[in-house]
Amino acid sequence: MRRSPRATLTVLALAQFIVVLDVTIVNVALPHIQSDLGFSADGLQWVISAYTLVFGGFLLLGGRAADLLGSRRVFVTGLVLFGVTSLAGGLAGSPGLLIAARTLQGLGGAMLSPAALGILTVTFPHGRERNIAMGVWGGLAGLGGTLGVVAGGFLVDALSWRWVFIVNVPIVIALVVATPLIVPHIAPHKGRRSFDALGAVLATGGLLGVVYAVVRAEPLGWSSGEVLGCLVGGVLLLAAFLAVETRIASPLVPMRLLRSRALSSAGAAISLTGAAFLSMFFLTAIFLQQVRGDSALRAGVEFLPMGGAAIGAAVLATPLITRFGTRPVQIVGTLLSVAGLLLLSRADATGSYASQIMPGIVLFGLGIIAVSVPAQIAAVVDVTDTDAGAASGVFTAFQQVGGAVGLAVVTTLSTSRTTHALAGGASQSDAMVDGFHRGLLVAAAFTAGTFVVTLLSPRLAPSADQIAGAAAAA
Template identity: 85%
Template sequence: MRRSPWATLTVLALAQFIVVLDVTIVNVALPHIQTDLGFTPDGLQWVISAYTLVFGGFLLLGGRAADLLGPRRVFVAGLVLFGVTSLAGGLAGSPGLLIAARTVQGLGGALLSPAALGILTVTFPRGRERNIAMSVWGGLAGLGGTLGVVAGGFLVDSLSWRWVFIVNVPIVVALVAVTPLLVPHIKPHAGNRSFDLLGALLATGGLLAVVYAVVRAEPLGWSSAEVVGCLAGGVLLLVAFVLVETRTDAPLVPMRLLRSRALSSSGGAIALTGAGFLSMFYLTAIFLQQVRGDSALRAGVEFLPMGGAAIASAVLATPLIHRFGTRPVQTAGTLLGAAGLLLLSRADATGAYASQILPGTVLFGIGIIAVSVPAQIAAVVEVKDTDAGAASGVFTAFQQVGGAVGLAVVTTLATSRTTHALTTGATQSDALVAGFHRGLLIAAAFCAGTFLVTLFFSPRLAPTADQIAGAAAAA
């Protein structure tokens, strides 16, 4: 049966769309989730972190599973898991149940996303058609991030926060139904049939332990036995992960890739950038609603200019990289991102949106993409074609994991500042503003770290148009 490659692309791009959508759509629902389920301020960040940590930790394993078991089979399995856990999240009656659902949902995303990309690259031959397909794929993913905040606001205000999860279910059912008809079966790879499941479990378990310790440090103190024990256990698991990766025949993260200066510096830069992005999104969504009194829908609409700025930045980034190279564009992006966060950190409870919120979010939207696009290109442009997919997977894992760890640090310190302000007699609104300001300053510090990594460690690459197109195809 001959299938239209463009129909295949539609199914794959819609699946990726809901994976990206699920990060941003949840943010505007956080205040309502906190009130309804009784989340503590330091526990609320797990609604985001549980998803991103598991997604990043198992992303490379998902790609390996797609190679060995067949990408369409893994794609459908990931879709089903994503849909079932979306329903479970929407029906959750306690913080623990919601976090558990989000954790497994991240695993579903980690299975379907690399499988979808693998199908896409086989369906479209290298060249013009693949470039068009990748543009559609990337464009819909970006659109998912931009529209997610508005869709989330509309669902929360019109129905309830539960619908930001339940809305995935009919989409997943439809995609699962049409996949056998529109997506071709691709034979699994022959050769080494081993999975590095142990590596994925060690890496994700270690990162979860470290993030848990950071979050618990605010109420318990850094010297408490629970915090010290979790930190030590997390570090030991991560050390064990590195040892396993150097000894296994099919490593989750080929250590030779990390010896590439371009990939390792790009990974460090995108991890710090992800930390700044998730923190800014999380803090601002809560600030707009709990401090400024916006509805969920209005908060979502107020994020739209940032999404538009990011899309414009993505369009401009490629010709600028072709003309000036990766490092100058990335350096400029870090400065714009940091400037946006510093501007946003001056916002208060009553100031005008146009003067206090809009400039910072627009600058940040431009800057974040001006960092990520050249970093993505630099991550894969120097590796062999056979390693391009693995390098891209490592890069994306750095982004997700960095975002989750950074969010834990920022929310812990922001909550600490809010708590201290309340104990000294500040009003609830003033205390939340104080925590918001501290959190954004720490996020700006992450951008400063990106600037230093880019300036001192990133090579100045001048990729050709063909190399840029190839990097986009591996993204």
């Protein structure tokens, strides 16, 4: 039976849509989750970090598994795991159960996302058809991020926070049923099957150890045995990961890729950008509801101008990169992002949305895309065609992991500021505003770090064909 490429694209793009949706849809539900399940202020960030850390840590392993076991098989397995853990998250009755569900949900996303991309590249031939398909894929993924906050707000206000997870279940069931009927079978690669599961476990375990140490440092202090033990253990696991990667035949992260100045600087830039983005989203969603008293739906709607600005920046980015190169566009993007965060850090509990919130998030939305698009192109434009897929996977992993680690740092420092303000006699509202301001300033510092990395990066002037190829690989 001949399968329609357009129908295949629809299934794959919807799957990627819900993976991206789950990064943002949860943010507006965080205050309700915190009050219902009794999360601590510093523990709440694990609802986001557990998902993004495991997603980033196992993304490359998921892509490798798809190559060796068959993309469609791994795609369906990832979908099923994603759906089951979405239901488990919606039914969770304690912080531990919700974090465990989010952890396994990230693993499901790490399986289905690279498998879907692999199917897409085989289904559509290189050139115009693939570029259009990638545009639809990327557009729906971006739409998932933008609509996530609005959909999350609607579900929380109309039903409960649990539905931000349960809503995935009927979509997943429909996709699992449709996949064997619509998506073509792709034979796995022949030859020796080497997954480097050890590398994925070491990398993710090391990052979890470091993030946990950062989070626990605020209540326990850096000299605590628990904090030092987790920090040292995490660093040792990461060192072991690097040692493993240099010695095995099929590593998750080929070290030759990191020797590319363009890829390594793009990875550093997107890590810092991811840290700023996740932190801003997390802090602002809580600030709008717990400090300014907005409903979840209103908070979601108030994020929409940022999504619109990001879409506009994405449209403008490609011709600007073609004309001026990657570095000038990235520099402008970092300046806009810093300006947006600094403006947002002046917001208080009673000021108007139009003057105190919207200008900052619009500038940040413009800037964040003006940084990420040239970084994405730089990550793959300087590598060989055979390494383009691996380079794109490394880049995405940098983005997810950088976001999770940065969120841990920002949340810890923000919570510390709020706690100290309360101890000094400030009201709950004023203390939370102080914590919000400090967190945004730390996020701005991450973005300033992106500016420094960009100044040290090579100035690439890719052609239109190279940009199209980079978009297809990414």
